[in-house]
Ligand SMILES: *[C@@H]1O[C@H](CO)[C@@H](O)[C@H](O)[C@H]1NC(C)=O
Ligand SMILES: *[C@@H]1O[C@H](CO)[C@@H](O)[C@H](O)[C@H]1NC(C)=O
Ligand SMILES: *[C@@H]1O[C@H](CO)[C@@H](O)[C@H](O)[C@H]1NC(C)=O
Ligand SMILES: *[C@@H]1O[C@H](CO)[C@@H](O)[C@H](O)[C@H]1NC(C)=O
Ligand SMILES: *[C@@H]1O[C@H](CO)[C@@H](O)[C@H](O)[C@H]1NC(C)=O
């Protein structure tokens with residue numbers, strides 16, 4: 046770990062140093078004179094380096110004279126001695142010349158006279174480079190040979206190639222099929238080429254009329270079928286010749302400084318294969334460049350990173366014949382493998398500083414990274430919220446709300462943040478109710494309003510339009526006995542509904558809790574029933590479109606501290622389209638309260654609510670549970686239990702003990718009869734909710750205003766209560782008749 050840190054520190058230091066010490070250096074091209082001062086260094090495209098030269102005094106001695114024939118374009122350099130064209134001269138000791146091809150062509154088996162049938166070359170001072178050149182013969186009825194001399198000794202070698210069809214010929218391969226090659230002995234300074242045919246090309250004339258031979262350097266010639274057909278296009282091919290200085294070895298040459306050709310900063314190299322004409326070459330010393338026959342110059346290795354091994358250019362110092370890598374003052378190291386580091390006493394401090402620097406940078410990077418991460422998450426959350434908002438019909442709702450701008454009772458769209466704050470992030474301690482529909486939380490809004498927030502469990506996305514419609518309709522219901530929907534929140538996965546908070550629990554609780562039930566007197570029960578019926582009647586007939594609650598039960602009737610009933614939970618409620626009065630639906634509701642006709646037919650009507658309300662009435666009368674397994678199978682449901690008790694004339698036996706039956710006997714009977722009608726198996730036979738509400742209203746009024754004598758007053762009262770309901774006078778006269786009970 047420590048080692049790694051130090052190495053890292055070194056690396057960083059090196060980078061810093063490189064920036065500090067680097068200077069911009071103008072790179073200079075390696076331009077050195079190749080010809081003697083005052084001499085022309087090129088003829089046409091060909092560079093002519095000394096010892097070669099064109100004019101008197103510009104070449105070393107006769108063999109190195111080049112004649113530049115300017116009547117050609119571009120001008121053509123010709124070696125003076127052997128009158129051969131020069132293609133290229135290299136200071137390593139080769140001169141590349143162009144040589145004629147020797148050939149013999151036939152037509153109808155007789156020789157067609159041509160220029161170079163036998164060719165002799167005298168290379169004077171030069172010799173054929175035997176590794177670069179090959180003797181080559183091309184033709185299908187061909188033999189050729191080279192007669193050469195190295196010194197006084199002669200040799201003859203050659204090859205032949207016979208083929209009968211082009212199928213034996215492979216392009217690019219010179220090994221018998223139309224083309225043969227052989228190598229040449231070293232040191233050839235004079236040679237002649239001969240070419241011949243066995244059958245005067247009589248057999249192969251149709252595709253190969255000529256035989257040809259030549260010496261060619263590697264890569265200077267590619268054999269191909271076309272050459273068999275027509276070699277006449279090929280005039281000259283390149284040949285590599287070696288040249289050396291003088292006819293002595295280095296050791297002897299160096300003794301005579303007057304003629305010694307190697308100049309400043311160069312060394313002498315003996316001919317690698319000394320022959321009858323020995324000689325030497327010159328070469329620049331290491332670290333120098335240029336023409337060793339004129340002068341070698343120092344190479345600035347620092348300019349070319351391939352030539353020096355310093356870690357950085359700035360550490361490189363050129364020296365005569367070499368270079369040095371050195372660290373700046375106050376630093377140590379060789380500037381190559383071991384980088385420059387401050388001298389020991391500062392090193393500790395510097396390393397500490399560097400480590401501190403690294404730590405700082407890392408911390409900054411981390412901070413930036415985490416900021417990025419959280420920003421990313423925040424954006425993702427916003428996008429998700431928007432997605433839910435749209436999926437949950439937010440846009441639809443917003444449109445609706447815009448349409449109804451002037452209406453003050455419209456639902457508010459809460460933000461997820463608002464509700465999270467109100468419920469302390471949906472704290473479990475805030476749960477006030479839980480059921481199959483979802484969870485209800487108690488929430489405190491920032492304006493101190495206490496609300497109930499219902500979080501649904503699942504939402505059928507196809508029902509979103511209905512949901513939105515319901516939200517709008519419910520938010521417009523302003524009935525004192527319906528729990529008010531304040532708004533909703535669509536930014537979460539499931540829509541949240543926000544209701545006013547009712548603080549005294551459910552009617553069910555009040556009846557099942559012994560202590561609470563004992564204080565629930567008949568007046569209160571009747572009032573709760575009346576208020577509930579009023580609310581349902583309002584929903585069925587006054588709301589537009591009508592609403593069927595679908596899940597009326599004591600659990601869904603909330604009570605406030607004054608025992609005012611509040612109908613709640615419209616989770617399964619359905620809006621009834623104006624045209625159809627019966628909607629086929631999936632049967633939903635609570636067993637015990639469920640309309641048996643609806644259960645059978647799946648046809649939902651307002652009368653289903655009437656049945657359920659009937660059960661609630663029975664609950665209020667008897668204080669018994671809706672389903673009780675202590676009772677016989679037939680009487681297990683409260684409704685059938687109650688109906689059979691009426692049938693058997695046992696009503697007063699089943700009434701709740703907490704009710705003062707003697708004082709309210711008359712009313713109890715009437716309510717029981719009303720309940721019985723509500724519980725009719727056939728929906729048609731049940732009263733409408735409006736009728737039920739009116740009857741109960743009448744009974745309540747008679748309790749409250751038992752002194753009322755004139756039915757008109759009752760009507761007025763009722764009209765003021767149900768201002769937008771057309772009052773249908775119940776055929777039952779007792780609605781209008783005061784019953785002496787309150788007295
Ligand atoms: C060198 O020779 C070429 C022709 O080969 C000519 O165009 C050029 O002017 C000559 N340069 C000098 C410096 O003599
Ligand atoms: C240049 O070449 C032409 C054509 O080969 C020849 O006639 C002429 O004599 C040559 N000139 C010199 C200076 O060699
Ligand atoms: C032939 O040419 C090669 C390549 O340029 C060179 O290495 C070799 O020394 C030459 N041979 C002679 C005898 O100069
Ligand atoms: C080839 O031609 C030469 C002269 O042109 C002739 O003497 C010789 O007989 C010929 N050879 C064959 C095989 O035709
Ligand atoms: C011969 O062929 C090779 C590759 O096919 C090519 O690079 C080269 O220039 C050719 N040489 C000549 C003289 O055409």
Ligand SMILES: *[C@@H]1O[C@H](CO)[C@@H](O)[C@H](O)[C@H]1NC(C)=O
Pocket residue numbers: 291292
């Ligand atoms: C070497 O060359 C010199 C002049 O260039 C000549 O006089 C001498 O005879 C030559 N020696 C041999 C052994 O060829």
